[in-house]
Amino acid sequence: MKKIVFLFLFLISVIAARYEPTWESIDSRPLPSWYDEAKIGIFLHWGVYSVPSLIEWFWKQWTDKNPVAVEFMKKNYPPNFTYQEFAKEFTADFFHPYDWANLFKLSGAKYVVLTSKHHEGYTLWPSKHSFSWNSVDVGPRRDLVGDLANAIRYTTDLKFGLYYSLYEWYNPLYLADQANNFQTNVFVENKVYPELLDIVNSYQPEIVWSDGEWEASDTYWKSKEFLAWLYNESPVKDTVVTNDRWGNGSVICQHGGFFTCTDKYNPGLKQNYLKNRYKNSLFLGVLQSHKWENAMTIDRESWSYRRNIKIENIFSIHELLVTLAQTVSCGGNLLMNVGPTKEGTIIPIFRERLLQMGEWLNINGEAIYSSQPWIYQNDTIGNTWYTAKSNTVYAIVLEWPENNVYKSKKMFDLFQTHDVSVYLLGNDQKLQVSLGDTVVEIVFPDKATVISQWVWVVKVLYSS
Numbered sequence: 001m002k003k004i005v006f007l008f009l010f011l012i013s014v015i016a017a018r019y020e021p022t023w024e025s026i027d028s029r030p031l032p033s034w035y036d037e038a039k040i041g042i043f044l045h046w047g048v049y050s051v052p053s054l055i056e057w058f059w060k061q062w063t064d065k066n067p068v069a070v071e072f073m074k075k076n077y078p079p080n081f082t083y084q085e086f087a088k089e090f091t092a093d094f095f096h097p098y099d100w101a102n103l104f105k106l107s108g109a110k111y112v113v114l115t116s117k118h119h120e121g122y123t124l125w126p127s128k129h130s131f132s133w134n135s136v137d138v139g140p141r142r143d144l145v146g147d148l149a150n151a152i153r154y155t156t157d158l159k160f161g162l163y164y165s166l167y168e169w170y171n172p173l174y175l176a177d178q179a180n181n182f183q184t185n186v187f188v189e190n191k192v193y194p195e196l197l198d199i200v201n202s203y204q205p206e207i208v209w210s211d212g213e214w215e216a217s218d219t220y221w222k223s224k225e226f227l228a229w230l231y232n233e234s235p236v237k238d239t240v241v242t243n244d245r246w247g248n249g250s251v252i253c254q255h256g257g258f259f260t261c262t263d264k265y266n267p268g269l270k271q272n273y274l275k276n277r278y279k280n281s282l283f284l285g286v287l288q289s290h291k292w293e294n295a296m297t298i299d300r301e302s303w304s305y306r307r308n309i310k311i312e313n314i315f316s317i318h319e320l321l322v323t324l325a326q327t328v329s330c331g332g333n334l335l336m337n338v339g340p341t342k343e344g345t346i347i348p349i350f351r352e353r354l355l356q357m358g359e360w361l362n363i364n365g366e367a368i369y370s371s372q373p374w375i376y377q378n379d380t381i382g383n384t385w386y387t388a389k390s391n392t393v394y395a396i397v398l399e400w401p402e403n404n405v406y407k408s409k410k411m412f413d414l415f416q417t418h419d420v421s422v423y424l425l426g427n428d429q430k431l432q433v434s435l436g437d438t439v440v441e442i443v444f445p446d447k448a449t450v451i452s453q454w455v456w457v458v459k460v461l462y463s464s
Contacts, residue, residue, distance in 0.1 A: 018232050019227070019228050019231045019232055020228060021224035021225045021227070021228040022224060023224065023251075023255045025228070026224060026227050026228065026231070026255070026256070027255055027256075029231050029257075031241060031257055031258065031291055032238070032239050032240070032241055034159065034206075034239065035111075035207075035241045035257075035258065035291070035333065036291060036333075037110075037369060037370040038110035038111050038159065038333065038369070039110065039328055039333050039334065039368050039369055039370075039371070040108060040109050040110060040324065040333065040334045040335075040336070040357075040361075040368065041109050041110060041111040041112060041113060041159075041161075041207075041333065041334070041335045041336070042104050042107060042109045042111075042113070042335070042336055042337075042338065042354070043113050043163070043295060043297070043303075043335045043336060043337035043338070044112065044113065044114045044115060044337070044338065044339075044340060045115050045118065045297075045303040045304045045305075045337060045339045046114070046115055046124070046144075046304070046339065046340045047090070047115060047117075047118050047120060047122050047124065047304075048083070048086050048087050048090050048120055048122045048139070049118065049120060049304050050090060050304055050305050050339065050340065050341060050342040051086040051087075051089045051090050051342045052069075052072065052086060053304065053305045053306055053307045053339075053341070053342065054069065054072055054306060054307065054308065055068055055069060055302070055306070056301075056302050056303065056304065057119065058083075059083045059120050059169065059170075060119070060169050062083070063169075063170075083120070084133070087122065087133070087138045087139045088138060088139060089139075089342060090135075090139040090140065090342050091139065091140060091342060091343060091344075092135075092139070092140035092142060092144060092342070092343065092344035093343045093344065094343045094344050094345050095140070095142075095144070095147070095340075095343070095344025095345075096344070097147045097148045097150070097151035097152075098151045098155060100148060100151065100346065101148070101151040101152050101155050101156050101158075102155065102156075103346065103351060103354060103355075104152070104156065104158060104354070105155070105156045105158065106354070106355055106358045107354035107355065107357050107358040107361075108357055108358040108360075108361030108362065108365060109158065109336075109354075109357075110158060110159065110369070111158055111159035111160070111161055111206070111207060112148075112152055112158055112159070112160055112161065113161040113162065113163050113207055113209050113335065114144075114145060114148055114160075114161070114162055114163065115162075115163040115165075116145055116162040116163060116164050116199055117130075117163075117164055117165055117168075117195070118163075118165050119165045119167060119168060119169050119212055120168070120169065121133060121168035121169070121170070121171055122134065122135075122139075123135065123195070124143075124144040124145045125143050125144065125145040125146060125198075125199065125202070125203070126143055127195055127198060128194075128198070129190065129191050129194055129195050129198075130191075130195070140344075145162065145199070145203055146202075146203065148160075149203050149205075159206040159207065160203070160205055160206060160207075161205045161206055161207025161208070161209060161241075162199055162203065162205040162207070162208060162209065163209040163210075163211060164195070164196060164199065164208065164209070164210060165211050165212035166192055166210060166211065166212045166213050166221050166245075167212040167213070167215060167216070168187075168191075168212075171187060171191065173186050173187035173190060173191060174187040174191075177216075177220070178215065178216075182215075182216045182217070182220045185220050185221075185222070188220060188221055188222055189222075192221065192222075193222055193225075193226065196208070196226055197226075197229075200230065200234050200235070200236065200240075201234070201235065204235050204236050205236065205240070206236055206239050206240050206241065207240070207241050207242070208230065208240060208241075208242045208243075209242075209243050209245075210223075210242065210243055210245045210246055210256075211245050212245075213245045213246055213247050213248060213251070213252070214248050215248060216247065216248060217248055217249060218246050218247025218251050218255075220247070221246060221247055223246035223247055224246075227242060227246070227256070230242070241257045241258060242256055242257035242258075243256055243257055243258055243259070243260050243293065244256035244257070244258070244259045244260055244261070245260060257291075258290075258291045258292055258293050258333070259288075259290050259291070259292040259293070260292065260293050260295055261292065263295060263296075264294065264295065264296040264297075265292065265293075265294055265295070266294050266296075266323065266326060266330075266332075267286040267288055267292075267330050267332075268285055268286065268326030268327065268329065268330045268377070268378070268385070285326075285329065285330060285376070285377030285378035285385070286330060286377070287330050287331055287373050287377055288330055288331045288332065291331065291332075291333075292331065292332045292333075293332055293333045293334075293335050294323065294327045294332050294333070294334050294335065295335040295337065296323065296334070296335070296336065296337065297336070297337035297338075297339075298314060298315050298320070298336060298337065298338055298350055298353050299313055299314060299337075299338075299339065300313050300314070300315060301313055302339065303337055303339060304339040305339035305340060305341050305342075305347070306339070311349070314349055314353070315353070317353055317356040317357065317360070317454055318398075318454045318455065320336065320353060320357060321357075321360060321398075321454055321455040322398055322455070324357075324368070325385040325396040325398065325455065326378075326385055328368055328371060328373075328385075328387055329373055329374070329377045329378060329385040329386055329387055329396070330373065330377055331373045336354075336357075338350040338354070356454075359453075360452065360453065360454060360455065363425055363426040363451055363452045364396075364425045364426070364452060364455075364456075364457045366389075366394075366425065366459075367387050367394035367396060367425065367457045367459070368387065370389065371387035371388060371389055371394065372387065372388050372389065373386075373387065373388070374386040374387060374388040374393055376410040378410075379395070379408050379409055379410040379411075381407055381408065381409050381439065382395075382397060382399075382401065382406055382407050382408050383397065383398040383399045384396060384397050384398065384408060384410075385398070386410065390464075391461060391462055391463070391464045392459060392460065392461055392462075393411065393414065393459075393460040393462070394425075394457050394458070394459055394460070395408060395411065395457065395458040395460065396455060396456075396457050397455065397456045397457070397458060398455055400444075400447055400456070401444060404443060404444040404445070404447070405441055405442070405443055405444070406441070406442045406443075406444055406458065407436075407439045407440065407441055407442075408439060408440045408442070409438060409439050409440075411440050411460065412435070412438060412439060412440050414460070414462060415433065415435060415440045416435065418462035418463050419462065419463040420433070420460055420461065420462045420463075421460075421461045421462075422442055422458060422459070422460050422461075423458070423459045423461075424444065424445065424450065424452070424456060424457070424458060424459070425452060425456075425457040425458075425459055426450065426451035426452040427445060427449070427450060427451060429445065431443060431444065431445075431458075442458060444456075
């Protein structure tokens, strides 16, 4: 009877909980469990900037006289051509949302985040506050957000989320507020706030991924008021997750839902990682105390599609799996970005990487999904990153061991104090184990007989 009363009181307290527009109150909201369990998502940067498809932030680069953008326009477009004229070339002729949904499902991702509006201000839904600068009024003549949301929800179990840029480079209302040192917020009252309410009420995204916050405070953006509404009254109040990009100063990496901190944030490596890839001394393995996300892009140099992309600009599947292992071992989620073309296609090299990721997760996913960081994050002796579940440790091995003998220092105490059974995911046979003075030695099967590719997972079951 006491258990029933306690459960009843707990449910009443949850139902009665309301969040005030203060960071103390907003930060007290528990992060819905689905997000931590998901571990991996797909990010999509798609908009009018996909038409020139040359360099990041094309409109701003062109306005700021970047020589690459200026020369491109001089060679390919007539004098006095405006950025807005690109919109009619943003056709989405070959955008098949159910094909995208199937691809994302096959990738092994558990959620998708689409850019509903980037810094150029063009919206991928028929915003009433973006007249003639949205995907229904000009360009595809389609509600791109609605089309993808429906495809994701009707054919997959993935969560659907929306990115939204708070600021817009050249919106006159924003420029006026900026000129007034943000002492007025006409832009927010008439554009940002109503659009945020609109996308949540219309599409019920389970991720609201804010960006473009850095020029003004959270007070200017009315961030706390929006988040309080989102958590108290919105149609997704019980399941939605948000990030930390809600104002300049001390907001990012300190307040909100999951933390993003910086683009391509990864506490599992040092800055010179790419120069000296996979050298043991570079691995940090810093477990974060707050749930976080590594938002990164498969194209090393751009979030949006580039027609001049080169194969060396693309992360290999091995590099992506290394990043996934580092991220999850340190308590984060991985959000991998691809940039669709103006026609609405995802180019073959991006599709290949996503399908390769899905192939690997189909074999090794139990080490990723719903896992938790172990007491150690990494083990430099064997190029290993760890995750765990109840009485199981997963050692994610980045390089095939020399002479088929894998060594681990961090698991030595575990093997000394518990009865263990060791397997390689994808293979059924129990692996032979021996203990040295300070290391565990595990004999791998012949590589030709192993199903998994690129990166391998040792599953260690131990007695509780």
